[in-house]
Amino acid sequence: MGASRINSSSLMQIRNTRRILKTIHGEKGIYRKMLAEKVGLAPQTVTNITGSLIGRGIVLEEPLPLKGKGRNALALRLNYAGFFILSVRITWEEILVILNDLDGGVLTEERLPLGRGTQALDVLKTTMEGMISRGEGRAIAAIVISVAGIVNDRDAIVVEAYSLCWRQLNLRKELAGLGIPVFVLNDVNILAYYENAVARGSTDFLLIKVEDGVGSALVINRTLVKGANKVSGELGHLTAAKSDTTVQCFCGRKNCITQFITSTALERRLGKPYAKIVEEARQGVPGTLAVIEDIGILLAPKILDLIVLLDLDRVVLLGRVIEDFEDIIYPRIRSEIQSNISFWVRFDKLEVKKYDNFPRICNSFLMEHYFSEQDDFYFLWDPVI
């Protein structure tokens, strides 16, 4: 909605309402009296707006369970369960579409086998339309799409998703017909936003995902680092320390790390399907183990360099290749860090993580986005304010 179409008093009303919503979001279980003090508005204004928000089901006012005797005070909180989003995850093997509320509750979900090119896009559109109509009139506030690929998140463009054959695909334009705001993020970047929201005391960290590609995201001083092209960091295209072989990378360089450590690279190097490689690793087949040990050997010095260069406090490893060979890869990287780190670096933790709750990850990104942006941005609750 354009600010030019509304007069200044209703614009003031919207600003005040947003301010109140932000405060209630930030201060879970705040009392009315405290709310008026926090937002710095006249108590009567706060009472009027809060009353209207409660009346429309945007804010709930409930007794806080208190210990001891006495009347329980009424506390305010946002009605997260009353608002819905479509959470979409596009990986190299499937498209997952979930209709969930902002509390993480799942209404319905569908898994689509991966098609290619426009076919995948058509299937995605049809599935979303179906879910929106089955949403039975529930207002869907946003569509959040995570893509395993290179993404320009400012413009919601998939620059390259190799497995889908998507190139320079403008999803915001493609999905404009649904009439819902669309956000598109790289799959590792959205996890970085989530880590940033949930991590306590960690301000500078690196996420590395190894699957059929290598993805990475860097957070410095609690901010996701983006390059000049608004494309995420590409750790997979750092040069591998390999003197015995030369492999051409699709990016134009030679011996990129991604050419040695991904599931497809393992298949190429060992000449067998990935499932067989996993099986052989469990059996301890020496030739297979040597190639898998290479993953840790190649990754470890790169990770250590980044920790020292950027003074990181944490590194999170994720993805199928990491999970399948954790017992081989993790100790190699950990020992490299422990034995070779500069004494002034306060590195805290190397961890392997699995992210199971996708709706929560999308919710976390949205909340962060709406509550941290400037006032003139589209706001999640604007249609109902």
Ligand SMILES: [Zn+2]
């Ligand atoms: Zn490359």
